[in-house]
Amino acid sequence: MSKRFYITTAIDYVNGQPHLGHAYEKVVADVIARSRQSLGHEVFFLTGLDEHGQKVQQAAIAEGKTPQQYCDDLAVDWKRFVQTLGLSNNDFIRTSEQRHKAAVQAILGKLHREGHFYKAQYRGFYSTRQETFLTEKDRRPDGTFDPIYEPVNELIEENYYFKMAAHQQWLIDYIEKNPTFIQPDYRRNEVLGFLKNETLEDLCITRPVARLSWGIPVPFDEAYVTYVWFDALVNYFSVPIAHGDPVAVSAFPELGVRPIGPELWPADIHLIGKDILKFHAVYWPIMLKAMGAPLPKQLLVHGWWQKDGQKISKSTGNIIDPIAVIAEWGLDAFRYYVTRELDIGPDGNWTDAGFAARYNAELANGLGNLLNRSVSMLKRYRNGIVPKRSDELGPELAGYVGEVRQLLSENELQRALQAIWKIVNRANQYVDQTAPFKLAKDPAQAARLDEVLYNLVESCRLIAICLWPFLPQTAEKIFAQLGLKEEPNRLSAAQWGGLKEGHQTSDPVALFPRKDQPKAK
Ligand code: MSP
Numbered sequence: 001m002s003k004r005f006y007i008t009t010a011i012d013y014v015n016g017q018p019h020l021g022h023a024y025e026k027v028v029a030d031v032i033a034r035s036r037q038s039l040g041h042e043v044f045f046l047t048g049l050d051e052h053g054q055k056v057q058q059a060a061i062a063e064g065k066t067p068q069q070y071c072d073d074l075a076v077d078w079k080r081f082v083q084t085l086g087l088s089n090n091d092f093i094r095t096s097e098q099r100h101k102a103a104v105q106a107i108l109g110k111l112h113r114e115g116h117f118y119k120a121q122y123r124g125f126y127s128t129r130q131e132t133f134l135t136e137k138d139r140r141p142d143g144t145f146d147p148i149y150e151p152v153n154e155l156i157e158e159n160y161y162f163k164m165a166a167h168q169q170w171l172i173d174y175i176e177k178n179p180t181f182i183q184p185d186y187r188r189n190e191v192l193g194f195l196k197n198e199t200l201e202d203l204c205i206t207r208p209v210a211r212l213s214w215g216i217p218v219p220f221d222e223a224y225v226t227y228v229w230f231d232a233l234v235n236y237f238s239v240p241i242a243h244g245d246p247v248a249v250s251a252f253p254e255l256g257v258r259p260i261g262p263e264l265w266p267a268d269i270h271l272i273g274k275d276i277l278k279f280h281a282v283y284w285p286i287m288l289k290a291m292g293a294p295l296p297k298q299l300l301v302h303g304w305w306q307k308d309g310q311k312i313s314k315s316t317g318n319i320i321d322p323i324a325v326i327a328e329w330g331l332d333a334f335r336y337y338v339t340r341e342l343d344i345g346p347d348g349n350w351t352d353a354g355f356a357a358r359y360n361a362e363l364a365n366g367l368g369n370l371l372n373r374s375v376s377m378l379k380r381y382r383n384g385i386v387p388k389r390s391d392e393l394g395p396e397l398a399g400y401v402g403e404v405r406q407l408l409s410e411n412e413l414q415r416a417l418q419a420i421w422k423i424v425n426r427a428n429q430y431v432d433q434t435a436p437f438k439l440a441k442d443p444a445q446a447a448r449l450d451e452v453l454y455n456l457v458e459s460c461r462l463i464a465i466c467l468w469p470f471l472p473q474t475a476e477k478i479f480a481q482l483g484l485k486e487e488p489n490r491l492s493a494a495q496w497g498g499l500k501e502g503h504q505t506s507d508p509v510a511l512f513p514r515k516d517q518p519k520a521k
Contacts, residue, residue, distance in 0.1 A: 023322035034469035035408040048093030057214035103238030126155035303347040332471040374456035387450035394496035
């Protein structure tokens with residue numbers, strides 16, 4: 001068996017509301033996963049939920065539920081969200097699952113035995129109201145803490161720490177020697193800058209059970225649980241172990257898992273937002289090195305969305321509800337806007353007007369109109385039967401398909417969509433230039449009309465295949481209208497000439513009905 005292309009997303013906090021940022025990241029990961037599948041790879045796409053921690057425990061208590069019950073209830077919504085987004089994920093990890101806890105405990109045990117942890121006393125100020133440690137930076141100029149933190153108590157707490165500093169130079173060297181490990185480059189430089197200028201502090205990996213019980217019990221000290229990052233990051237590795245991936249399993253023979261599953265580790269891409277870069281680019285590689293496991297091939301870091309130039313925030317009401325947008329405009333319109341509008345890396349800005357403009361111009365008028373004209377004219381003038389092959393647009397479009405293929409293999413999603421729209425625009429221009437509706441009126445032009453119609457429907461077929469990673473439902477609808485039974489999920493099928501003479505196409509149906517008046521928000 002060959003190694004699968006293994007891509008992961010960040011696992012979302014179970015107690016948050018699914019919002020645009022979550023939806024964006026998951027859709028981008030899905031487009032990459034489907035692109036690789038279309039390029040001929042076997043893919044494993046993982047997403048899931050981060051469920052432990054104090055906030056979850058408190059919220060559960062407030063609702064009169066056990067933390068597990070509380071998480072189980074919320075997980076139903078998150079799993080529905082994954083379906084609403086049309087994700088092709090192969091697994092969905094919840095950190096409260098036994099398969100995950102077993103892996104975390106095995107890792108903790110091994111690193112403890114090998115001397116990576118120590119226990120130390122922490123003395124500091126703690127805000128019970130905010131459940132957070134305060135530092136000198138949190139003091140106001142007069143030396144007091146803001147009343148939002150009160151009551152603030154001095155707290156002495158013993159915890160386990162993971163020794164970090166010993167690995168600092170190794171990590172710098174690794175990132176310098178592997179320029180594609182962190183992408184885009186400016187994120188890589190950010191991490192290198194940080195590593196070169198600051199001494200890494202040791203990572204606190206536990207909480208006393210007395211204060212937090214909703215975590216994973218530490219196998220070597222029952223008075224403690226581990227939670228948050230040591231727990232969450234391991235999801236990328238606990239799933240390969242659970243599936244019997246030979247590389248992951250071989251690092252932890254004590255788990256007794258047979259190494260007969262798909263080859264997954266190392267991950268090819270961890271897709272994450274810019275806010276959690278340090279955890280993935282510093283702590284996770286060091287954890288893996290200590291575990292004796294290879295590092296993931298790439299951390300692909302995306303930017304953050306704003307709406308109307310302002311931070312997305314529930315408290316100010318500046319939010320986008322992806323579920324509502326999808327209900328109003330359709331899933332593929334949402335997937336199109338987020339991947340076309342924002343490249344992977346920089347921050348983006350959502351505007352309702354921008355969304356409606358792209359919908360109308362690019363989806364309804366551009367793509368929708370092309371398909372509709374092509375399928376309708378073939379039906380009207382040739383009873384929907386594909387005429388003899390003609391290669392008039394073939395060489396030019398093969399160039400664009402080549403561009404799409406190349407860009408998809410480089411995760412250049414936005415540019416790939418631009419390349420696909422070169423095909424859409426060229427084919428629409430071809431309609432205007434050849435004027436098939438005029439040709440149809442002149443029986444002497446029958447052969448020319450055949451050529452034009454062939455070029456149009458064949459262009460639509462290529463477009464559907466190129467589009468499938470982004471807009472799977474739309475690609476399938478195009479294939480259905482072209483009377484094609486197979487799935488449009490193989491780029492190798494995007495060779496000119498796939499539609500055969502005499503093939504019967506189906507009826508035209510509008511892909512993206514025009515919406516002249518976007519609903520005021
Ligand atoms: N649970 C941690 C991640 C653990 S990964 C081992 C977490 N969860 S989160 O729910 O807060 O965020 C999940 C992902 O959503 C992160 O990658 C984060 O960057 C992303 N986004 C959250 N808000 C966002 C925007 N406004 N825009 C784009 N993505 C954003 O962090």
